[in-house]
Amino acid sequence: MIVKPTQHVFAHLSGQDDNLGDSALRLAYLAALRGQGRHVHLHLGEATSDFMAGFAPATDLTVYNSRADWSAAEAATARPVLAFNAGEINPRTGHFPVLARAAECARALDAGGALIFAGIGIKNVDRLQGVAFDPVMREASVMSWRDLGSRDGAGFGDFAPDWAYSEGASVDDWAPATERPLIAVTMRFDRAWPGEEWLADVRAFAAATQTRIVTVAQVARDAPRAVHLASALGGEYVMPSSMRHDVLDEYVRGVYRQSLAVVSDRAHGLIMGATEGAYPIGSGSDPHKISRLLAAVGLGDLVGRYDQFGDFALRFETHLPTLAPAVNVARAEIADLTARIRAAMDAVA
Structure with a gap:
């Protein structure tokens, strides 16, 4: 029996430290990234214990306090999966992501891995003049915004509801x-x-x-x-x-x-x-x-x-x-997005 090696997924999931919604949507995103044969390397930014309390320790998670250590681990991994942060973005005039982050994304693809953008939303879609979205976003394995306005403002990708709709009671x-x-x-x-x-x-x-x-x-x-x-x-x-x-x-x-x-x-x-x-x-x-x-x-x-x-x-x-x-319906659409993410990860495992 051939046993596949563990797939390593790198997710930077920082958010506003005192904002429950920010951790809730990222926990749902994290759930989509986890699965049998995968290990998620997680960086939560400068999070306090209150924010981190939502992310329960588990054998398939490694949490990094240092972004440099997290990034070095990703760079040293063959065929990594890089999951870009979900939630609100507020791109300013110039490049998005910033050049260092865009290079990080390109490196994952160049290494034969997968790049996931899923559940991001633009704060103000009427203020995108002068914003240049890096071509690596169009090359991503999955490129999904969280609302139609963001998708139309950017001019590429698809969209599915915010990750937080997948949580809660049946x-x-x-x-x-x-x-x-x-x-x-x-x-x-x-x-x-x-x-x-x-x-x-x-x-x-x-x-x-x-x-x-x-x-x-x-x-x-x-x-x-x-x-x-x-x-x-x-x-x-x-x-x-x-x-x-x-x-x-x-x-x-x-x-x-x-x-x-x-x-x-x-x-x-x-x-x-x-x-x-x-x-x-x-x-x-x-x-x-x-x-x-x-x-x-x-x-x-x-x-x-x-x-x-x-x-x-x-x-x-x-x-x-x-x-x-x-x-x-929202949960069904998020389930479909999750399936596409997992298929993209499977394709490079």
Whole structure:
């Protein structure tokens, strides 16, 4: 019996250290990269123990504190698989990736390996003038954006929903709407305060649906705003015992599993809520990004500015039945992306 040698996969999966959504989407990406006969070499940037808590130690993982050590290990590997970081990118005028990272990508292909770009999204697709995407991105084994706007802005590749849609409970296990007593509100700390009209509309929505308002922070910097919102909305700020990402993930999902809807301008607050059966209502001062990520799965109809919330509340009930089918389709599309990634890795194993 011929035993194949272990395949070595190199993934740089750094994210905002206090942002649960950043670790959640990367954990889903990591799951797609793992498998029998593979060993993943992981660099998480300058991550604290809170961020790293989501990445449980395992025999098929090696975590590097130093990017130089991680890069040297990749350079010394025959036919490596290089998985470019997922999540939001904000390319500036000039080269993307920067020349050193583009050379790293080219080296993996030149060594007979595979190059994976999967689940990346452009922060502002209207500000791409002067950005030159390196040709190595077009040569990648898999080149998949996380929304249509990013794909069209770049002008190449394909797209599939954000990795975080693949997580959460099976739709068959969701509590029915009649057994969801909460409305969850989680808002960014760095945006304009919503104002009295929005506050009144959210309170009226809770009254109309006979639910109770709770606020939660899945980004540590959002906690003061969550406390303030709870007071202004007549609700309750709920918080986990720790901001470690493994603890925080379990806690906020528990809140969303009891919620009829999640109201947020945080993309992954909306996505994680949706995967637990809470209908996502995107409401913010600048909703373009969240609109693209929800529209990618057919859930973009109730996403808009603060002053549109009252109209969304009136239309909410008619949209509720669309949630489960949308999440199922999103998960099927991510499963297809995962299959393509694994086929690309198998081709160079």
